[in-house]
Amino acid sequence: MTKTLDRTVRIRSAWRAAWDHGRFEALDGLLSPRYVRRRGPAATAQDRDTFKDSIRAVRLAFPDLRTEIEEIVEDGDRIAVRWRSTGHHTAPFLGVPPTGRPVEVAGATFSRFDGPEVAEEWVTWDPRQLLEVLGVITTTKEAAVDADLVRGVHRKFITGVTVVTTDDDGTPKGLAVNAFSSISLDPPMVLVCVQNSSSTHPALHRASHLGISILAADQLDVARTFASKAEDKFAGxxxxxxxxxxxxxxxxxxxxEVEIGERLQAGSHTVFTGRVVSARHDDLAPxxxxxxxxxxxSQTAPLPW
Ligand SMILES: Cc1cc2nc3c(=O)[nH]c(=O)nc-3n(C[C@H](O)[C@H](O)[C@H](O)COP(=O)(O)O)c2cc1C
Known part of the structure; x- marks a missing residue:
């Protein structure tokens, strides 16, 4: 019983000191020097110092941060902590300039004690609340606009035609895509949007790189082939x-050629973003x-600019 009280009291006190007041040395009395913090398979595990650095980064962006421990449950050498943090976004975070908005994030931390110290922790939390406040994602709240109306708008937008390709374990795969855009020049990044129902889509998910060929004016037949469901679009x-x-x-x-970065799910499509790793162009009309x-x-009249 004393041990339970001891551990929970020490967790509450070290968390308040580190998260709410930036007194990171308070964690040294709680976390083992060999401490490992795990945040799911995609994230790199943190040691005690990198964990302190990440709290520092959060506190810089949310200086009025307050973390409330809502519940602590102990089972042998394990302790589960359910927590909720609030603060105002007043400095850049994850590349997003300050929005001034209040953010609330909730999660749970599972700690394994080795003697008096925490040897290992697993953290789980829902990042959606944070990403919404930062404006990185938006949950649609408005009724959808009529699809024909939207289609009519898209028909006013002029694009080129690309063929997006990838090497699928030795087999070339590709489709015609006009949803191609430059994202940034420094670093050079682009995006393409590919429908999830496309037969090329699974190959693009497996691939590390994709190719983008901007078709020339005399390649209408190539556009037709790659807009089709032909078995081997590369034949001949x-x-x-x-x-x-x-x-x-x-x-x-x-x-x-693009090294694929993110594969963002967006409605019926996946947005593939990535860094340009090779580029060339020829003196041909698109x-x-x-x-x-x-x-x-080449048949259109240039306007003075
Ligand atoms: C001009 C043009 C532009 C297109 N743009 C896209 C696009 O941006 N994204 C997409 O997923 N499909 C686009 N398509 C449709 C695909 O090329 C088409 O569905 C193709 O059959 C998919 O082939 P796959 O299923 O073999 O991958 C476009 C078609 C044309 C003719």
Whole structure:
């Protein structure tokens, strides 16, 4: 009983000191020097110092941070802590400039004691509340706009046509994509949106790299092939693997290879973002797509600018 009281009291006191007041040395009396903090399979495990650094980063962004321990349950050498943190976002965090908004995040920490010290912790929390406040994600609250209306808007937007490809264990795969955009030049990043029902989609999920070939004005037949469900879209086509292995379409006016970064689920599509790792372009006019039709840009009149 004394031990229970001792451990829970020490957790409450060290957490208050570190999280609420930035007195990180208070953790030294609680966490073993060999302490490991695990936050799920995707995150790198932290040691005592990197854990302190992460609290420091959170406190810099949310200086009025308050963490309330709502419940502590003990079972042998294990302790489970249910907690809730609140604070105002007043400095940049995760690359997001300060929003001034209040944030509330809740989670649970499972600690394993080795004698008087915590040897290992597992942390689980729902990042959605935080990401919403930071404006990284938004939960749709408004009624959807009529789909035909939205389609009509998209028909006003002029794009090129790309073929997005990948090497699927030795087999080239690809589809026609006009949802391609530059994200940033420094670092050079781009995105493509691919429907989840596409037969190329699973291969893009497995791949480390993808290729983007911007079709030339005389490649309407290539666009047609890659917009189809043909079994082998590469049959009889001139293509070469790029320096990073992604298939690149011969005769296209520009080509990129991208190291895939994120695969964001968005409605019926996946947004693949990534860093450009190879690039080239040729002096060929691009194929233009607008309002459901294809155009040769060399036939259009340039406007003074
Ligand atoms: C001009 C044009 C642009 C297209 N843009 C996209 C796009 O941005 N994303 C997408 O997923 N499909 C797009 N498509 C549709 C796919 O190319 C088409 O569904 C294709 O059959 C998918 O092939 P797959 O299932 O073999 O991957 C576009 C089609 C055309 C003709």
């Amino acid at each position: 086509l001139a293509w070469t693997p790029g320096p990073h292995g992604a298939p690149l379409i011969g005769g296209s006016c520009a080509q990129l 194929l233009v797509y607008s309002g459901g039709g294809f155009f040769d840009i």
